[in-house]
Amino acid sequence: MAAGEDRAPGRVGVVGLGVMGGGMAHRLLAQGTPVVVWNRGADKAAPLAAAGAEVAATPAALAARVDTVLVSLADQAAVESVLFGPDGVLGALAPGGVVLNTSTVAPAFARALAERLAGTGHRILDACLLGNGQHAKDGELRFMVGGEPEVYERVEPLLASLGKEVRLVGGHGQGATLKLLLNMLMGIEMQALAEAVVLGQQAGLAPESVLQAIAASGFSSPVMRFKCGVMGRRAFERADFRLALMHKDLGLVRAEAQALGVPLAATDGAHAVLTEGLRRGLGELDCAAVLTVLEGMVGEPEPAP
Ligand SMILES: NC(=O)c1ccc[n+]([C@@H]2O[C@H](COP(=O)([O-])OP(=O)(O)OC[C@H]3O[C@@H](n4cnc5c(N)ncnc54)[C@H](OP(=O)(O)O)[C@@H]3O)[C@@H](O)[C@H]2O)c1
Incomplete structure (x- = not known):
């Protein structure tokens, strides 16, 4: 499928299906939100496919089909490669698309990501979360978000479907x-x-x-x-x-x-x-x-x- 050919409104991408990303993807599906998932190792995508998620072959293939990408990866190196690497999210996300980075990273890294995206038309928030895998599945997370208020307002309903508390705490890096x-x-x-x-x-x-x-x-x-x-x-x-x-x-x-x-x-x-x-x-x-x-x-x- 060509990039953007099937970008249905309301469909959400989840990149990284570990304890937290997997939990959030299950929660979204349980809430009736269409979800496209990608994980480096294929094993973690199988239960989500069984629960109704579409599985993308690469982060870029995922980004071509959604307007919002939730990222839940182990560390900064993983975030860097999945966003900017070959077949990365940002090569295929449409202008206006939003990346919600829920991975725990350094505040300076979160600010640097925002600077790199400035002028590209893509938006990013550090949407850091508190809670465990069960909280993620149950929609009981707490989100501490850093970034621009107008972008936050756009994604607040999505975050509210995943968490019992969602707060914009300041500018880029302050959530982190x-x-x-x-x-x-x-x-x-x-x-x-x-x-x-x-x-x-x-x-x-x-x-x-x-x-x-x-x-x-x-x-x-x-x-x-x-x-x-x-x-x-x-x-x-x-x-x-x-x-x-x-x-x-x-x-x-x-x-x-x-x-x-x-x-x-x-x-x-x-x-x-x-x-x-x-x-x-x-x-x-x-x-x-x-x-x-x-x-x-x-x-x-x-x-x-
Ligand atoms: N667990 C918690 O209670 C919790 C709570 C709040 C925040 N967090 C934060 O949320 C993030 C995810 O945590 P988690 O507990 O879900 O971790 P996890 O279960 O260890 O999952 C890590 C994910 O990162 C992927 N990954 C690692 N290195 C990668 C790379 N180089 N390229 C692509 N993918 C890579 C893994 O893919 P593979 O499956 O292929 O290895 C897996 O999908 C972390 O930043 C963590 O600090 C965790």
Whole structure:
């Protein structure tokens, strides 16, 4: 099919069908929104095809059929190649088309994307999200959006069908900034939780009783309570949020903080342990597997951040 030949209004493209992109695509289909999907590896597209999505052969083939492209990719390098690479989205998206980048990236990267698109007729927003894969499937995400208000207004109904909270928080990059602040808290919380469990364990307490006490205490957040259960069951294999992605996000936080001259001792410590987790080959596990990393580090010198 030639580019743009079949660009039906209301049809949405979803690029990247991992935990979050797959969840959002399922949600859109369940809401009756026609969806075209693309994923680097073909395996993740099959369940969506079965649920009624059209599967595009390349990001460009997808972009030729929609006006709005939701991007949910692991990292900046993936976003760069899928948008600008050969058969990339921007080679085929019609003028006026909107890219909603829901991937967590550096604020400076989000601003640079907007600058590169300026004058092309394409528009982009950093539409960063909070929530897990189940929230994505259930339309329970929270969106923190950065960009131009008139573009935001156009896509707000779409985002509202995916999330229970949708907010324009500022200009390009500000959605990414707020998202990184929140993930910084989660990374520190996971590290704090793992430290409490391992220290208690070394002092003779059963991990289950430490986790139960923390979960029931006022010190626990809803996410920490949920992760207490994951740690208790050692259910790290089916990752809600991969350890490698938490490492990426804390790395982005540290770069931002360094540029702004803000010391982040807790983030630095958590990042160092995640780096050790990657070195031990645990990056594909859920980020709660920081517990396993710390357990393996007992008796070893502290890693440098
Ligand atoms: N999981 C969460 O709770 C959560 C919450 C908020 C935000 N986020 C952010 O949302 C984004 C997606 O997270 P996720 O948990 O859905 O990740 P994920 O399950 O690991 O999926 C990552 C996706 O990126 C694709 N990808 C990776 N490298 C690529 C490349 N070089 N070229 C093309 N595609 C590439 C993968 O394709 P393959 O299948 O081919 O590997 C997959 O579709 C990340 O930026 C993450 O930080 C995640």
